Amino acid sequence: MGFFCLFCGCVDQAGVGIVEKFGRFYKLANPGFHFFNPFAGECLAGVLSTRINSLDVKIETKTKDNVFVQLLCSIQYRVIKQRADDAFYELQNPKEQIQAYVFDVVRAQVPRMTLDDLFEQKGEVAKAVLEELEKVMGEYGFNIEHILMVDIIPDPSVRKAMNEINAAQRLQLASAYKGEADKILQVKRAEAEAESKYLGGVGVARQRQAITDGLRENILNFSGKVEGTSAKEVMDLIMVTQYFDTIKDLGNSSKNTTVFLPHGPGHIRDISDQIRNGMMEASASQVNSE
Missing domain, CATH: 3.30.479.30 (Band 7 domain)
Incomplete structure (x- = not known):
């Protein structure tokens, strides 16, 4: 804070000096160099810092x-x-x-x-x-x-309890958000499944309608070009042809090992009758639904 001796003293810039005279407060000494008269009882009693x-x-x-x-x-x-x-x-x-x-x-x-x-x-x-x-x-x-x-x-126990309460609240909030997300996911999955089934049904209906239209066109063309044939005979011929194509596809498929099917003229006729009846029933149901 400065230096001082019996006759002089120096006060720093960030300080203030206390000057006494015969043991009583005399004045304040501002920063700088000061002379004191010890014969008059003056002395620098101390220096205080004015810093914060x-x-x-x-x-x-x-x-x-x-x-x-x-x-x-x-x-x-x-x-x-x-x-x-x-x-x-x-x-x-x-x-x-x-x-x-x-x-x-x-x-x-x-x-x-x-x-x-x-x-x-x-x-x-x-x-x-x-x-x-x-x-x-x-x-x-x-x-x-x-x-x-x-x-x-x-207190440490209070801080621990506060942290546990905060963690529990956050877990509760996270569980609520997770449950809401699962609900939305299940609803969207159900909607997607319903839409998929609907579109699948529409596709199957259109496929059956296309098969029916194709068979009808083939029967009419064949009956018109070949005299003496009826629509039933042409239908039987188409059914038998599709039957053999199906057997061929089963035989060429690598995923199948052995398939037992009844085979013979009588069985072929029964199969053709079943296929024809099935196609006619599908066509009739399609017409009724429209």
């Missing part, structure tokens, strides 16, 4: 909902240059005095709040501490610059 100082205070108290918490409060203060004599003579330990007032204000404010309110309104607590300290410490030559509530630390 920081004091961290940890306070343990209880909230309105009976939760013990620790508050870490940071107080930034400085000496008022014009009242440096009060700061030098009035308080022996200003840090302890500031800490005592912080304890008093915080323990008067926090028990009125729940834990959630304390987290939300910690600025209000800092404001109350600032107002009280400015009023009290200003009389002793100190100016309170800022009050910061750095941290609020609940």
